[in-house]
Amino acid sequence: MATVSDDPAVSPSVEPAATFPTPPVARRPVPLLTGSARAATRPELLDVIEYRKSGLSVNWIIGCPLDCGYCVRHLFDNFELKSPHAIVREAQAAELLLNHPFFEPHVTPIQLLNRATDPMLPAVKPHTYEMLRLLDERGLTNHVLLISRWRVEPGDCTILNSFTNLKLTLLVTHSGIDDPRIEPVDSNIAATSLRTAFEHAERYRVVLYWRPIVPGVNDTDRHIDEALTLSRSAHATVFTGLFYKQQIRDYYRDHGLPEPYTAEARRKIFPESVERRILTAASGQTGGSPLFRKTSCAVAYAHQLADYNGHYGIRELCDICPKGQVRRCARAWHKPDPASVAAMVGGLGGRMVRVDDRGVVCEGLDEQHRYLLQHSLGYQVHDAAKPHRRNSHGRADIGWPSPPPTLPEGDTPTPAQTASASQETPGER
Numbered sequence: 001m002a003t004v005s006d007d008p009a010v011s012p013s014v015e016p017a018a019t020f021p022t023p024p025v026a027r028r029p030v031p032l033l034t035g036s037a038r039a040a041t042r043p044e045l046l047d048v049i050e051y052r053k054s055g056l057s058v059n060w061i062i063g064c065p066l067d068c069g070y071c072v073r074h075l076f077d078n079f080e081l082k083s084p085h086a087i088v089r090e091a092q093a094a095e096l097l098l099n100h101p102f103f104e105p106h107v108t109p110i111q112l113l114n115r116a117t118d119p120m121l122p123a124v125k126p127h128t129y130e131m132l133r134l135l136d137e138r139g140l141t142n143h144v145l146l147i148s149r150w151r152v153e154p155g156d157c158t159i160l161n162s163f164t165n166l167k168l169t170l171l172v173t174h175s176g177i178d179d180p181r182i183e184p185v186d187s188n189i190a191a192t193s194l195r196t197a198f199e200h201a202e203r204y205r206v207v208l209y210w211r212p213i214v215p216g217v218n219d220t221d222r223h224i225d226e227a228l229t230l231s232r233s234a235h236a237t238v239f240t241g242l243f244y245k246q247q248i249r250d251y252y253r254d255h256g257l258p259e260p261y262t263a264e265a266r267r268k269i270f271p272e273s274v275e276r277r278i279l280t281a282a283s284g285q286t287g288g289s290p291l292f293r294k295t296s297c298a299v300a301y302a303h304q305l306a307d308y309n310g311h312y313g314i315r316e317l318c319d320i321c322p323k324g325q326v327r328r329c330a331r332a333w334h335k336p337d338p339a340s341v342a343a344m345v346g347g348l349g350g351r352m353v354r355v356d357d358r359g360v361v362c363e364g365l366d367e368q369h370r371y372l373l374q375h376s377l378g379y380q381v382h383d384a385a386k387p388h389r390r391n392s393h394g395r396a397d398i399g400w401p402s403p404p405p406t407l408p409e410g411d412t413p414t415p416a417q418t419a420s421a422s423q424e425t426p427g428e429r
Helices: 035-039 072-076 090-098 125-136 154-160 187-200 221-233 246-254 272-283 295-302 315-320 323-332 338-347 367-377 415-421
Strands: 049-052 055-058 110-112 143-148 167-174 205-210 236-239 351-355 360-363 381-383
Touching: 049 367, 055 090, 072 246, 090 125, 110 125, 125 143, 125 154, 143 295, 154 187, 167 187, 167 295, 187 205, 187 221, 205 221, 205 295, 221 236, 221 272, 236 295, 295 323, 338 351, 338 360, 338 367, 360 367, 367 381
Parallel strands: 055 110, 110 143, 143 167, 167 205, 205 236, 360 381
Antiparallel strands: 049 055, 351 360
């Protein structure tokens, strides 16, 4: 099993190269989505490539039988498609990615099948492996993220270890939700998959994706203790809340599920009190993997790299990060030249408002163009019309104190924060 060193000069521990089997080709590939079924599918779901915060998302297969009540498939009117279907085949999907105007070899993070299916479903995973093979054989070293809550067997780990170029991360979603009306899939499946994947990890990394954490559903002391114990079987752990959009709220109401919140929100809802309880519990435990608020922070740490989303500018996010990782991100983080940024933003059709110590603020760019800039610069890029609040970056205001205004240009970390980033802690990972 690979280990993670906090010394940036040390490469991830890897066993000597072995001969691994060629990823299997699906004997019975998932059927193509055709005819009336394709015509009834929302156009955005037929768009194979979408830029999201954690990278260019490649979704050439849709349909999932797992029936998680909070699934984002509700947003695409796709929840009733239980059987996976392909929009295109792997070779075409790979070409769409590699020829996408926003794709940069060795730079742009990639996510596979994270929108409308699970990449480790029995019918789907041969297609997942084929896509990984196509990308790995190109010699690409981009981050590639797989997010799954389904079964991972030792044979799967052998295949995942066979990819030698990609920075591959398996994020295993585990919530501990006990109510089968909300989450029919037994969380023990994900827990077992996490342990198996971590035990066999050599060339890939494993992240515990602890989500969604919902007050009154899976935030008891027992749930928290179980998740923290499970975090010992991961290179890093991300903890976060619930996307509660109107379509998901409608599903809860239509199925008589207890509503966790009284309003929808654009961003994930994760109340301050729940975060505080988790961090307090984590401070009293030893041996678990580090907790991170942001997915890219956990992925970067697992690979001993700086965060590719430039979250170091949002300094309050870093107060729980291992100090060595904070230093690693600090070394890689550079405030970009405002004139160059203004030209980049203008070239994409927007207007730069300012560049401050927290990020670039602009107008007139959609999410996909902002994420392109963010990954190109390694620096946060925000929409002036949708400000992030201090201490609740990327989260809904629900469950947090009345938000103060965003910090002005030139804001710098406090002396206490600066001192904290330079200190070592016992058992640092």
